[in-house]
Amino acid sequence: MPELVKLTIDGKEIEVPAGTLVINAARQVGIEIPAFCYYEGLALQAACRMCLVEVEKAPKLLTACTLPVAKDMIVRTETPQVAAARKGMLEFLLANHPLDCPVCDKGGECELQDMTFRYGAGESRFSEEKQHIEEQQWSPVVFFDRPRCILCFRCVRICNEGMGVAALGVINRGARSEIAPNKGDHLECDECGMCIDICPVGALTSGIYRYKTRPWEMEYAGTICTHCADGCKTTLSVRNGRVIRGNNRDHSGINGEFLCVKGRYAFDFLEHPERLHQPLVRRGVELQHASWKEAVALVAAKFNEVRERGGAFGVIGSARTTNEENFYLQKFARSWLNTNNIDHRRSGDVVALLDALAGLPGSLATTADVYHAGAVLIVGADLAQQHPLLSFQVRANVRHHGARVYVVHPHPQREDKVAAQVVRARGLAGIGQIREKLAGEQSLVVLFGEHIQGADVRRLVEMLPATARYVALVDYANSRGALDMGLLPDLLPGYQPAPAPGLSLQEMVGASLDVLWVVGANPLQGRARASGFLVVQELFLTETARQADVVFPAAAAYEKTGSFTNVCGEVQRLKKGPAVAGPKTDLEIMGLLARQMGHELAPPLPEAVFEEIRRSVAGYNIPYATFVTGAASATQYPNGPIARQGSSELIRSARDTLFTSGTLGRYCSVLNSVRERDLVRVEE
Amino acid sequence: MASKVQEIIGAASAIAKGMSVTLGEMLSPTITEGYPDEPVRFEQRYRGLHVLERDENGLEKCVACFLCAAACPSNCIYIEAAENTAQQRISAGERYAAVYNIDYNRCIFCGYCVEACPTDAITHGHGFELASYDTASLVYRKERLLAPRP
Numbered sequence: 001m002p003e004l005v006k007l008t009i010d011g012k013e014i015e016v017p018a019g020t021l022v023i024n025a026a027r028q029v030g031i032e033i034p035a036f037c038y039y040e041g042l043a044l045q046a047a048c049r050m051c052l053v054e055v056e057k058a059p060k061l062l063t064a065c066t067l068p069v070a071k072d073m074i075v076r077t078e079t080p081q082v083a084a085a086r087k088g089m090l091e092f093l094l095a096n097h098p099l100d101c102p103v104c105d106k107g108g109e110c111e112l113q114d115m116t117f118r119y120g121a122g123e124s125r126f127s128e129e130k131q132h133i134e135e136q137q138w139s140p141v142v143f144f145d146r147p148r149c150i151l152c153f154r155c156v157r158i159c160n161e162g163m164g165v166a167a168l169g170v171i172n173r174g175a176r177s178e179i180a181p182n183k184g185d186h187l188e189c190d191e192c193g194m195c196i197d198i199c200p201v202g203a204l205t206s207g208i209y210r211y212k213t214r215p216w217e218m219e220y221a222g223t224i225c226t227h228c229a230d231g232c233k234t235t236l237s238v239r240n241g242r243v244i245r246g247n248n249r250d251h252s253g254i255n256g257e258f259l260c261v262k263g264r265y266a267f268d269f270l271e272h273p274e275r276l277h278q279p280l281v282r283r284g285v286e287l288q289h290a291s292w293k294e295a296v297a298l299v300a301a302k303f304n305e306v307r308e309r310g311g312a313f314g315v316i317g318s319a320r321t322t323n324e325e326n327f328y329l330q331k332f333a334r335s336w337l338n339t340n341n342i343d344h345r346r347s348g349d350v351v352a353l354l355d356a357l358a359g360l361p362g363s364l365a366t367t368a369d370v371y372h373a374g375a376v377l378i379v380g381a382d383l384a385q386q387h388p389l390l391s392f393q394v395r396a397n398v399r400h401h402g403a404r405v406y407v408v409h410p411h412p413q414r415e416d417k418v419a420a421q422v423v424r425a426r427g428l429a430g431i432g433q434i435r436e437k438l439a440g441e442q443s444l445v446v447l448f449g450e451h452i453q454g455a456d457v458r459r460l461v462e463m464l465p466a467t468a469r470y471v472a473l474v475d476y477a478n479s480r481g482a483l484d485m486g487l488l489p490d491l492l493p494g495y496q497p498a499p500a501p502g503l504s505l506q507e508m509v510g511a512s513l514d515v516l517w518v519v520g521a522n523p524l525q526g527r528a529r530a531s532g533f534l535v536v537q538e539l540f541l542t543e544t545a546r547q548a549d550v551v552f553p554a555a556a557a558y559e560k561t562g563s564f565t566n567v568c569g570e571v572q573r574l575k576k577g578p579a580v581a582g583p584k585t586d587l588e589i590m591g592l593l594a595r596q597m598g599h600e601l602a603p604p605l606p607e608a609v610f611e612e613i614r615r616s617v618a619g620y621n622i623p624y625a626t627f628v629t630g631a632a633s634a635t636q637y638p639n640g641p642i643a644r645q646g647s648s649e650l651i652r653s654a655r656d657t658l659f660t661s662g663t664l665g666r667y668c669s670v671l672n673s674v675r676e677r678d679l680v681r682v683e684e
Numbered sequence: 685m686a687s688k689v690q691e692i693i694g695a696a697s698a699i700a701k702g703m704s705v706t707l708g709e710m711l712s713p714t715i716t717e718g719y720p721d722e723p724v725r726f727e728q729r730y731r732g733l734h735v736l737e738r739d740e741n742g743l744e745k746c747v748a749c750f751l752c753a754a755a756c757p758s759n760c761i762y763i764e765a766a767e768n769t770a771q772q773r774i775s776a777g778e779r780y781a782a783v784y785n786i787d788y789n790r791c792i793f794c795g796y797c798v799e800a801c802p803t804d805a806i807t808h809g810h811g812f813e814l815a816s817y818d819t820a821s822l823v824y825r826k827e828r829l830l831a832p833r834p
Contacts, residue, residue, distance in 0.1 A: 102749030102802045103777045135778075211767045211779035214750040 007073040022064040022075055023051055033077055034086065034115050036200045037152035038065035041396065042161055048093075048152050050115065052085045053077045061085055083119070090120040093150045096130050097201070104148065106202030108215045109249075112150065138187040140673040141207045141265055142196060144179065149203035151177055155195035162258075164384070164395050164414055165189045179203070190658055191261040191674045192388070197247050198257075208265050208670060209237075209245040218244060221577040222252060222630055224564045226320060226557035227262040227661045229474045230255070230367070230389035231566025231632070234263045236558060236577040243267045243558065243578055254367040254570065254632045260388035261658055261671065267558060269667040270578065274540050276553035277582030287541075287551065292584075292592070299535050299550050300596035303337065303515065306533075311514035313337045314531060316505055317344040317487040318520030318586075319476035320664070322562030322574060324609035325586045326478070326485035327493060327617070328601065329519055332590055334492070336599050340502030341513070344487040345521060347475035347653045348567075349453035351483065354495060355642040356458040357470070365445040365469035366568050366634050371397045373469070374443035375404040375420075379460075380427055380451025381473045382682045384414035385657045387567065390447060390471070391415065404441070406434055409451075411683035427451040428459055435463060444468040450653045471568050475654050476662065477557065481565035484617065484635065490645040494618035495638050501645040518544055519586055520554060522663045537586050542663055553583040560585045562606045563627070570632035571622055655682040726810045731793045733811030734786055736829045737804065739776055744830065745805035746784065747777035752797035752806055760790035761797060777803075784826035789819050 002017040009026050016025045023033045024040075036048035044066050052061040056074035061082065064075070076082065093112065101107045135145045153170065156179065160166040167182040167189035181187040196204045218237040225232045225246075233253025234246040246264050251257045269275070279295035280287040290298075306313065315333040317326055326344075333342045357363045370376060370393040383391040395418055397403040404420040407413055408430035416422050421437065423430040431438070438444065446468055452460055461470070474480055486493035490501035503511060509523050509530065516531035518524075524544040536548040545551045557564070558577045562585075565571050584592075591604025602608055610627075613620050622633035654662055659677040661668065671677065717724055726732070737745045748765035764783035774780035797806050816822055 100777070102751065103747050103779050107749065211748070211765050213765060214754070216754060217750060 005069045005071050005073075007069050007071070007075065009075045010077055016069055018069070020069050022053065022055075022062075022067045022069060022073075025069050026064065026075070026077060031077055033064045034119060035065050036111060036115075036150060037154065039154050039157070039198065041400070042154065042157040045153050045157070048150065049089050050086060052082060052089075054079050054082055086115075086119040087121050090116055091124065094120070094124060095126055096147055097150065098130055098132070098147050103211075104145075104202035105205045105209060105211065106199075110202060111200035136185065137207070138181045138185075139189075139191055139207070139675075141191055141193055141261070141670065142181075142187055143205045143207055143210065144181075145203055145205070146178060148201050149179055150201055151179075152200060153179075154198045154200065155179060155204055158194045158198050159189070161399055162392065162395065163190055163192060163194060164391075164417060168195060188676055188679070190384075190388070191265075191676060192259065192658075193247075193261065193264045194258070197249065197259075197264075206245065206265075208268075212244050213239050221575045222248075222250075223558060223575045223577055224253075224477065224566075224572050225259070225263040226477050227266060227664070228260075228387060228389075228656070229476055229479050229567035230387050231477065231564060231568075231570060231572055232259055232263045232389050233572070233630070234259055236267065238578050241578045241580075243270060252630065253572070254566075255389050255392075258389055258392050261674070262661055262665075262668075265670040266661060266665070266668040268669055269539070269664055270556055270558060270580075272540070272667040272669070274667065275583075276538065276540060276545075276551065278553060280541075280545075280548070280551040282549045287546070287548070295550050295552065296589075296592045296596050300593055302533055303593065304597050306514045307337060310338075312511075313339040313341060314503060314508040314511065314513040314516045315339065315342040316508060316516070316518045316521050316523050317342065317482055319344055319347070319474070319479040319482050320557060321478065321482075321520045321586050322557070322560060322606065323478065323481040323485055323565060323571070323613060324562045324606045325519070325590070326482050326487050327613050328587055328590050328604065328609055330486045330493065332594065332601060333517075334498075336594070336597070336601070340489050340498050340500055341508055342487055342502060343489050343505040343508065344482045345475075345505060345523070345654075346483070346649075346651050347479055348450065348472045349457055349651050350472045350474065350480060351488070351491070351495065351642055351644065352454060352457035353461075353470055353472040354637045355644070356461040357637065358639060358641045360461075360466065361636075361639050363469050364569050364634070364637060365447075365471050366570060367393060367566070367632070369445050369469055369568075370394060370447070370471070372401065372443075373397065373403060373445040374401075375406065375438075375441040375445070377406045377408070377431070377438060377444060377446045377448075377464075378413070378415055379408045379431065379446065379448040381447065381449025381653075382409070382411075382413055382655075383447065385680060385682050386449070386475075386653070386655070387447070387473060388658060390473075390567070394418070406438065408434075409683075428456055428463070431460065431463060438464055441465060442467055446470045447473055449473045450651060453651050473653075474567055475656065477566075478564045480567055480569060481563070481571075484565055484569075484620070485613070491642070493613070493616065494620075495642045496618075497643040497645065504649060506649065518548075519590075537589055539583070540663070540667055552589050554589065555580055555583045555585045559583070560587075560606070562587070563610060565635065566632070569619075569635045569637070571620065571627065571635055572632045573627055573630055575630070653682075655684070657682055724810075724812075729808075730810055731795050731798075731808040733788075733809050733814070733824075734797070734829055735807050735809040735831050736784065736826060737807055738831050738833065740834065741776070742833045743773065744775040744780055745803045746781045747775055747803055747805070748779050748781040748784075749802060751800040751802060755796040755800035757794060757796065758790040758792050760787040761785070762787070781826060784829065786824050786829065788814055788822040788824060 004015040035051040037045040046063045051064040054076040159168040171180045232255035281290040398418045408423045513531040522542040534548045536545045537552045537554045594601045619636040753761040762785040766782035
């Protein structure tokens with residue numbers, strides 16, 4: 001604990017830890033010191049000179065954003081001299097800043113507007129004409145308007161320090177300084193849009209939100225991103241039932257303001273022209289539109305008929321449906337269809353990890369742990385491509401706490417740049433080379449991908465110190481939740497052993513079952529169906545849906561309430577963004593089928609099912625208040641051996657990059673429009 | 685006798701005085717509006733039906749900044765913005781109003797929208813004949829609000 005320093009700001013006495021900056025000390029006593037270039041978590045710049053304050057015994061005004069507190073310092077932030085300095089700085093900033101606020105997309109949420117309103121002069125004294133430079137488009141999602149730029153360098157710092165991409169830079173010096181992209185006239189980067197959101201003015205604007213609406217015209221729904229497994233909170237801005245943009249300006253959620261290209265822009269699949277809005281039923285050889293009533297009656301009759309004669313069912317769930325839906329689906333299958341033939345596409349060996357951690361409670365790392373740990377070991381995963389938030393957390397940890405990063409991967413990774421040691425080898429063999437170093441790490445977080453699975457997971461846990469915490473990396477938004485909810489042939493929810501193991505996904509797609517029921521997955525990509533009757537719940541007519549007998553149009557995660565469990569096992573709440581006409585949520589569809597079949601399952605309401613999950617699934621008894629207020633709650637694991645039955649199979653990651661997202665990614669025109677899509681790949 | 689004469693003169697002068705006012709008013713210009721037989725005359729600042737103005741080149745002045753909708757106390761303005769292209773230029777700025785509706789069921793003619801407009805695109809015209817049996821017809825679209833091309 002650093003010692004406390006006493007100082008006075010505007011007559012208020014305050015004690016803060018030594019090393020605190022005056023601007024932050026002032027915030028603690030409710031005094032706002034205006035600043036553009038200061039940004040929490042990024043390197044100090046002192047470029048904008050807005051935070052000038054008067055310090056007793058200092059000859060000139062000082063920048064509060066670079067000034068650490070000192071003993072008995074007396075700071076004044078509201079003197080006439082300070083007010084004049086702020087007014088003067090704003091006058092300079094506005095010298096060539098065009099007053100095209102009515103056109104500018106930042107209007108209404110612009111920091112320069114707000115500052116000028118509070119501290120600026122009413123009129124400009126410049127009579128010279130402003131220099132106009134045409135707006136440039138740097139990528140499908142990034143536009144740059146040079147005259148609007150106030151050179152705070154926030155974008156340069158977030159791109160370099162935060163993202164580790166360094167695609168933006170400053171060229172020239174002094175008054176001729178300007179922000180420039182890495183490829184001359186365009187950007188080749190992560191297209192994450194962090195620079196756009198961090199820009200205090202409208203210099204960097206989004207191509208997706210371009211000239212669409214205004215911030216006060218939209219409604220906001222903070223939900224969880226439907227793409228990768230990191231579970232970032234994205235706030236969808238909705239107008240007239242359409243998602244206009246995604247961002248996280250209120251810094252809520254485990255990700256703060258961080259979002260990658262998928263969380264920020266990849267919501268346009270919702271309005272893809274090929275989106276299904278009506279159930280489809282196969283009549284003869286063709287799939288034809290049908291009413292919900294007809295389609296539900298048809299499937300329910302078939303299910304009942306096969307059930308009564310004891311026929312074989314197969315159920316394939318999804319890594320993108322909610323916990324509630326997955327729980328309901330496995331319950332439906334096990335208690336009513338009398339089958340354990342239930343599985344989903346597995347992408348990381350979470351089960352082996354939880355088994356290996358039996359007797360080691362508290363050994364799963366949370367997203368926050370990745371930021372606070374003293375050391376991070378990354379094995380067999382391209383973190384920057386597959387887990388952008390964890391990658392961001394690792395870089396922030398190195399920057400703020402000097403964490404030591406170890407990378408074990410046969411191919412170069414972005415994390416190599418911040419790594420203390422890089423091992424170009426695969427899996428355990430690579431870890432063996434740095435075993436002594438890792439043994440000395442008292443606070444180690446291990447992030448491992450598909451290179452370590454099966455028996456290797458236990459060997460990994462035995463190799464590393466007992467204090468190490470782990471994350472088994474998985475692919476999609478609710479991959480972890482699907483495992484927890486028992487979408488497995490041999491394990492019930494909470495990893496309890498099933499009485500008799502069923503068929504796995506690979507076995508089901510090859511077996512000639514009487515009914516195959518696929519909820520939100522595409523297992524028949526590139527292969528023909530072998531089952532008698534195929535029912536698919538999907539957003540689009542995928543390769544699997546095309547072969548189906550009945551297709552139900554399903555709602556996307558952005559159109560649902562419910563919960564997701566992220567890669568670190570943290571449960572977060574989904575909030576419904578836009579309402580959709582036609583499709584129904586998977587839970588509703590299952591409820592309709594149950595009712596039509598004459599079976600009384602729990603009511604298909606997300607709240608009711610979640611309550612049942614909290615009561616009955618081990619580890620999910622999370623505080624309700626935390627859940628409903630939109631915060632993340634870490635789940636507990638069984639902390640006992642997990643009895644696996646049948647053969648453990650090969651687990652493969654889909655190896656999505658930043659610009660792909662499984663089936664969903666194929667229907668995101670934004671992801672498909674960026675040129676980097678063809679340049680990056682995740683090495684095996 | 686004298687008093688009788690005086691009384692007659694007094695009455696006559698009173699009549700004459702009264703009639704002079706009447707006759708004088710009969711000859712002065714009328715202030716009663718002849719509406720609907722004659723067109724109505726308005727004060728310059730009368731706040732009637734809105735007009736979306738055009739500039740001297742015939743381009744729309746509105747850049748869809750949404751400030752009128754933000755200022756509107758009865759929430760009767762609905763806008764959808766879009767971007768001008770080189771092929772299709774609607775307004776002088778980079779953006780224009782693809783949809784601009786005013787709901788005259790709700791408009792209270794306060795004039796805040798006109799005050800808020802940074803480009804002088806929306807003004808009050810003198811139109812006032814708004815009575816209708818059908819409230820749906822009182823939502824005016826941009827095409828109805830736009831000033832004719834110069």
